[in-house]
Amino acid sequence: MEQAAKSYKRARKLAKWTPYLFISPWIVGILLFTVGPLVFSLIMSFFNWPVTSKPKFIGLGNYSKMFTDDPQFYKSLWITLKFAIFYVPLSLGISLILALLITQNVKGVKIFRTIFYLPAVVSGVAVSIIWGWIFNTKYGILNYALSLLGIEGPKWLVDPNSAIISIVIASAWGVGTMMLIFYTNIKGISPDLYESAAIDGAGPFRQFWSITLPLITPTLFFNLITSTISALQQLTLVLLLTNGGPLKSTYFYGLFVYNNAFKHHKLGYASANAWFMFIIILLLTALIFRSSSVWVFYENEVKNKPARGGKGK
């Protein structure tokens, strides 16, 4: 009897651990390929490491160099922030409008859905090459189209003033994933709400403002955070489309880190750069989270609150 109880206990114990064992390949993967390098790069940020020879401990040297002795650091940071200020609202707006469009019941909506989503599937390298062609001042299709309208297009990628706008446009082209997230959310809103609103005489704009928008704030919140993060981490496009140029006007922070690491072979310094960006992203995300209590609206909060209030004596 006792024997049976013991083995039962052991089996229970084992059963408790089984789920962890099931996800262990993933855990091993993240430890080995994400957490490991992360910790390693944090350690390396305190070293001077030219890769081809041995690392040398320099304490906070990399960090102090970054803040006091590298004008490019501030320039790149500013360029990246400027990009985020343009890109985040624009991409949120476009993806929301697209999502609203593809929820309409018109013929061929599935095709449009596919077309709008397609850019999200295409690899960043291909996207960069295509936009390189589109933006070409002399032979590009964009300036050709503008010339048909009688407008002389800007020298997109050649002029330092318009290069960052070009990057914003090319980035905003790939909002398919955000659009899809908005779309599923909008599709999930009960049609009853719209019906009763229509009966009360609300037009489409009023319906959007009073029903759709409040109900998709959680998605808006999610998309805001992810697009902010991806804006601050932008690299592929600037690496391949402009390589920081013209005249360093698109020398984004991501490129700054990349070049420090792989062009100048200053891996320790690049690690310090990367960790600083990590902290900025962390702070920004925390800020957005803090603000969310003011403007993000969860349906279940409303359903529960009056119920609880009613019960109380």
Place this chain on the structure above:
Amino acid sequence: MLKAKGKSLFIVMLLVVLSLTACGGGTGNKADQGGKQTIRFATWDSEDNLTLQQELIDKFNEQHPDIQVNLEAYGSDYDTKITAGMGAKDAPDVMYMWNYPTYKDALEPLDPYIEKEGSDFKDNFYDTLWNYNSADDQILGLPVGYTTHVVYYNKDLFDAAGIPYPQDGWTWEDLQADAKKLANDAESISGFAFSGKPDPYDYEMFLWGNGASYVDDQGNLEGNLNSPKSIEVLTMFQNMLKEGYAITTEGSGATEMKSGKVAMFTNGAWSIGSLREAGINFGVVELPKSKDGSAISIVSSSGISMSKESSKKDAAWEFIKFWTSEEANKARIDYELPVLKSVVESENLKNDELKKVFYHMLEMSEKYTPASFKVDNWSEISERLELAFESIFNPSTLMDPKAVLDDAAQ
């Protein structure tokens, strides 16, 4: 109950095995089998050239029963991958190399190996090339291929404009005069094209040709980069843009040349194949001279080096010798200019209409050392120069060369 226990045990085992195989792959490679030494050889080549390289390696492996060479094709981003390998103490034993100053600490000096082979061995390579395959007065690689830079010109456009083809020994004034005649706004043809964001490494040859350079032997920019002779060169290029018969391009100008809209541009031997494919009727001629100077070209060289960390250096040397031998030089002749005098002789390359120009440029360009070999932080200086050149050539800035170079020399 027992059954359940057996089941979960089985699952546990399965998962352990799975996770072990997931992360433990590829450790068994290091042991050499049957006394055979395995050598890793990294190349930046891809596609067609790779097939040829593998064939050569197969030949080597056949001839050397005790050595096995494995080809590792890193392709694009070669430098990043080599760097990562060195950082992880896992560099290939033998590797293609060009940027010696950057990698010198991780490369084995080859002078003792070369001496053992006798002086004839070293003398058979073109002298100019040793400069480009050394750092800190030590030879760190054997030359495999090279290219000097020349002017490519479109024969059809010259014929249409009714002017004779350029001849060796011509001057920059000749080039400008030709370019003016060749430029044709109505058909949007430009006389000359050069990169609007030139690679500073390549651009230094234009300064050399005018008796200037980026740095002196001590590595000082001040007084060299912004010397009157340097400013003169940059001003000349800028003027060609301002006067409208030359254009800047994003790359070397090869793309524009291929479209038939550009009459002349400078580049290494890389463009021969693609221009032929594009059906352009072209010729090559030496770089133009400056008024009181000479035509000097930078050399873009490819060498082959040995890792300092390698544990099989003798076998690695054996392979390096093979890779730079006459046989291998001849095998690569279609896509690389041979570096051995004996091969140039036996293949009669000095009489080849195109190739002789590159060899002539090579001989004229002896004793010049690029700035990248003279300064420690070349990659940063290079970035600074790139920005300077760009602000001189960018159409929306076209800044004054003197001001820009003075600033960059600080």
